[in-house]
Structures are given as structure tokens and as C-alpha cells.
Amino acid sequence: MMQTSTNRAQALALLTKYNKKPFHLEHALTVEAVMGWFARDLGYGDEAEFWQLAGLLHDVDFERYPEEHCQKAPELLAEIDAGEDLTHAVCSHGYGLVCDVAPVHEMEKVLFAVDELTGLIGAAALMRPSKSVQDMEVKSVKKKFKDKHFAAGCSRDVIRQGAENLGWELPTLFEKTLEAMRSCEDSVRAALPALIAQAEEN
Numbered sequence: 001m002m003q004t005s006t007n008r009a010q011a012l013a014l015l016t017k018y019n020k021k022p023f024h025l026e027h028a029l030t031v032e033a034v035m036g037w038f039a040r041d042l043g044y045g046d047e048a049e050f051w052q053l054a055g056l057l058h059d060v061d062f063e064r065y066p067e068e069h070c071q072k073a074p075e076l077l078a079e080i081d082a083g084e085d086l087t088h089a090v091c092s093h094g095y096g097l098v099c100d101v102a103p104v105h106e107m108e109k110v111l112f113a114v115d116e117l118t119g120l121i122g123a124a125a126l127m128r129p130s131k132s133v134q135d136m137e138v139k140s141v142k143k144k145f146k147d148k149h150f151a152a153g154c155s156r157d158v159i160r161q162g163a164e165n166l167g168w169e170l171p172t173l174f175e176k177t178l179e180a181m182r183s184c185e186d187s188v189r190a191a192l193p194a195l196i197a198q199a200e201e202n
Helices: 008-018 022-041 045-057 073-080 084-092 106-126 138-146 156-166 170-201
Strands: none
Touching: 008 022, 008 045, 008 073, 008 170, 022 045, 022 106, 022 170, 045 084, 045 106, 073 084, 084 106, 106 138, 106 156, 106 170, 138 170, 156 170
């Protein structure tokens, strides 16, 4: 069972120490919540807190140290005495891109798969009149995924590899991630102002 002695308050303090941009903070909250949804959906409900912490901290080093992404993370995570499991999980989402830490546990494979995809879906939501994922359908995600010029920074290769690592078809990954994002959209928006304020103070 994957678990850690690190708590959310420590994780938020570390996140806001090294991340100040609202976009990055919102992404962290989104991936945190999406990971919690997947933990419960896939039968790992007793590990949900760990899954969420990995999601919250996965990009902890990206804003301040973009050239050392997933390489600087262990040093930063050591500040809150993050365990080896959590450090491995955080680093593994950069496998084959910025580090050689492979995703092994199903949680790590989910994180690898949904990181880029949440960005793509989030960008697609902003193009909609509703500015929301609530009325978005999988076919819309497929269309944006095929458009290489849309949200070009979201790697389609990583998303494909992520689905493959999990043994899922792409539409399955799209559907589950979209459902996860629908479940947390309101709570993420509600939590973001306080996190931005914490980052400004930290």
C-alpha cells in the first residue's frame, strides 16, 4: 500500500513556496482532485490521500526550475520529508521526457496519463461558451486531440503512451478524465483564490 507521512498542509506550503502563477496552482489542484477520483474509481480508495498528494506536487519544481523538471523535485520534496514512494511517484510522470524514473504502480501510470490530458481538456473548456467541462463530451476531446495546433504544448504522444501503459483505449482515458474533471471543477475554482493568496504570502 502506498502511503506517506506528508500531509496536505505541508504539501500546499511547499507548492506555494515554489509556485506563484495562478495557472500552475490551478493545474496542481486539478490534478490533485483528478487523482483522488481515479483512486476511488479504480479501487484504491484507501490510498486516495497519497494519490492526491502526488497529483498536487507533481510539478512542484517546474515553475522555478523548468530546465531541471523532475530532477530538482527530490531536493524540494525532502524539505517536507516526503517518503521515497511519493518522490518516485512525482518524478515518474516525467519518464522519457525529463527523467528516467519509470511509472510502475498503477497510480504512477494514471498520473503520467492524465497530467497532459487535463491540460488539453482544460484548454478546450476555455474555448466553450460555458468555460466549463460540465457540458463537454468525449467527441469534443477527440476533436481537440486530433488538432495538433490546439494546445500544442500538451503532448499527444505522452497521452497515447499513458493510455497504453494502463492498457486502455484512448476514448476510455478521455471519458474517465473528463468525468473526473467534471466532479472537481467547482471545488477547484472555489479553492484557487485562497491558494493564490497563500502563494503571494509564502
